[in-house]
Amino acid sequence: MILLVDDDVAVRTSLGLLLKQAGYQTQAVPGAAEALVAAETTLPQLVLLDMNFALDTSGADGLQLLAEFKRRFPALPVVLLTGWGSIALAVEGMKAGAAEFLTKPWNNEHLLSTIETVLALHAPEPATETALTRRQLDARYDFGAIVGQDAGLLHVLRQVGQVAATDASVLIEGESGTGKELIAEALHRNSPRRRQPFVKVNLGGISASLFESELFGHRRGAFTDAKTDRVGRFELAQGGTIFLDEIGELDLASQVKLLRVLQDRTYEVLGDSKPRRLDIRVVCATNRRLAEEVRAGRFREDLFYRINLLTLRLPALRERPQDIGLLVRHFVEQLRTTYLRPALQVGTRALHWLQEQPLPGNIRELKNVVERAVLVSSHDELTPDDFQAQNFALTAAATSGELPAPGTMTLDEVEEQMIRRTLVHYEGNLSRVARALGLSRGALYRRLEKYGIEVVGT
Numbered sequence: 405m406i407l408l409v410d411d412d413v414a415v416r417t418s419l420g421l422l423l424k425q426a427g428y429q430t431q432a433v434p435g436a437a438e439a440l441v442a443a444e445t446t447l448p449q450l451v452l453l454d455m456n457f458a459l460d461t462s463g464a465d466g467l468q469l470l471a472e473f474k475r476r477f478p479a480l481p482v483v484l485l486t487g488w489g490s491i492a493l494a495v496e497g498m499k500a501g502a503a504e505f506l507t508k509p510w511n512n513e514h515l516l517s518t519i520e521t522v523l524a525l526h527a528p529e530p531a532t533e534t535a536l537t538r539r540q541l542d543a544r545y546d547f548g549a550i551v552g553q554d555a556g557l558l559h560v561l562r563q564v565g566q567v568a569a570t571d572a573s574v575l576i577e578g579e580s581g582t583g584k585e586l587i588a589e590a591l592h593r594n595s596p597r598r599r600q601p602f603v604k605v606n607l608g609g610i611s612a613s614l615f616e617s618e619l620f621g622h623r624r625g626a627f628t629d630a631k632t633d634r635v636g637r638f639e640l641a642q643g644g645t646i647f648l649d650e651i652g653e654l655d656l657a658s659q660v661k662l663l664r665v666l667q668d669r670t671y672e673v674l675g676d677s678k679p680r681r682l683d684i685r686v687v688c689a690t691n692r693r694l695a696e697e698v699r700a701g702r703f704r705e706d707l708f709y710r711i712n713l714l715t716l717r718l719p720a721l722r723e724r725p726q727d728i729g730l731l732v733r734h735f736v737e738q739l740r741t742t743y744l745r746p747a748l749q750v751g752t753r754a755l756h757w758l759q760e761q762p763l764p765g766n767i768r769e770l771k772n773v774v775e776r777a778v779l780v781s782s783h784d785e786l787t788p789d790d791f792q793a794q795n796f797a798l799t800a801a802a803t804s805g806e807l808p809a810p811g812t813m814t815l816d817e818v819e820e821q822m823i824r825r826t827l828v829h830y831e832g833n834l835s836r837v838a839r840a841l842g843l844s845r846g847a848l849y850r851r852l853e854k855y856g857i858e859v860v861g862t
């Protein structure tokens with residue numbers, strides 16, 4: 405049962421019809437008093453609440469009713485309907501506990517998929533579901549090469565399974581190298597869009613001036629440098645999933661443009677004013693805490709709520725040390741084939757040693773460390789020595805240069821100096837600097853910001 409609250413009888417009728425055709429039972433009421441009575445008596449699964457339902461269009465009544473719903477029925481999801489002009493109101497509502505918001509005029513398909521998603525996310529988990537083991541998850545879903553049994557990871561995989569079939573926008577947060585991209589791919593692979601494209605866009609690598617042309621595409625002649633037509637990423641992803649990686653790096657001007665597209669579900673190719681419909685599932689990832697970026701004023705709150713109907717937080721490797729053994733065995737298995745060394749294995753002592761290493765680069769770093777150990781070792785069972793040998797090899801290589809004497813500099817200072825020198829060497833070309841330092845552009849940006857390094861001429 406879905407409860408509709410709207411003072412406009414035309415809206416109540418058309419929404420009621422739409423939902424009924426989609427197989428939902430509905431009850432429609434014009435105001436707050438009736439809504440609360442209905443919620444009490446018919447126990448709806450979801451409320452669709454028009455924020456401007458009273459004559460007072462400031463939305464204060466809507467917010468008040470929302471607060472009342474949340475107070476009396478905290479588990480009941482409320483989806484807000486607001487006029488286009490009142491995104492700020494929707495954001496207020498999200499802060500007050502609304503599950504999601506839609507803007508009027510609504511798109512029928514989008515409205516239905518939002519309702520389906522919110523219901524899926526709020527469905528009470530059957531008792532057995534909570535205990536879905538890795539084996540049971542694998543029987544139900546395709547998690548391919550995602551190795552691990554840690555409780556935190558399993559929680560993420562269960563959530564992926566729960567929303568994969570819907571069009572829910574998902575935000576994936578996690579430190580560098582924790583497997584965010586693998587999770588994004590898993591969402592796509594387990595969705596009805598799986599045979600359509602999965603398009604990855606690294607937003608950390610796209611400048612503000614090129615954002616629109618990259619994402620929306622352009623017609624020849626749309627601007628001075630547009631010598632030929634260009635197909636945008638949204639068009640490439642049509643029907644499938646777009647993975648917006650490093651969303652935390654997006655500048656504020658581009659954030660507005662992205663919000664508008666996600667809001668209207670339409671976009672325009674530069675130089676072509678015919679709006680195109682967006683039929684795309686959006687998945688975003690960041691190694692920042694986006695909620696903190698919002699608080700600091702670096703990320704738009706309305707966009708934040710638009711992209712994270714669900715947030716998945718990937719645990720860092722140090723939070724799941726028991727998985728290190730599984731991961732190492734998995735990598736060694738791959739390397740046996742790559743290097744034609746069928747008898748290769750890792751000893752228990754080596755595993756224990758690895759579990760004590762800090763590994764700030766998480767799984768990506770673990771994978772590199774294992775591969776380097778395989779390269780330096782000449783015997784089949786890897787020992788701690790093989791792992792340490794490469795550290796020594798690295799240190800030795802470095803000290804033959806001109807590193808400062810121990811005790812004179814911290815690692816942060818060394819890192820800062822190395823970045824400054826590399827910037828000078830490559831004349832501020834950030835792509836080359838990032839490559840030379842073995843960093844993603846996003847990771848380089850974060851360090852530039854951390855050390856307050858200004859890059860001139862780019």
Ligand SMILES: Nc1ncnc2c1ncn2[C@@H]1O[C@H](COP(=O)(O)OP(=O)(O)OP(=O)(O)O)[C@@H](O)[C@H]1O
Pocket residue numbers: 549550551552578579580581582583584585586587691731734767768771844
């Ligand atoms: N659970 C896992 N099982 C096996 N391999 C994994 C797992 N998680 C990550 N990896 C591997 O680790 C590497 C890093 O993963 P991925 O690129 O998905 O991380 P990320 O979080 O997107 O990193 P970044 O923040 O640097 O972009 C990849 O080679 C990936 O295949």
Ligand SMILES: [Mg+2]
Pocket residue numbers: 584585649
């Ligand atoms: Mg990534």
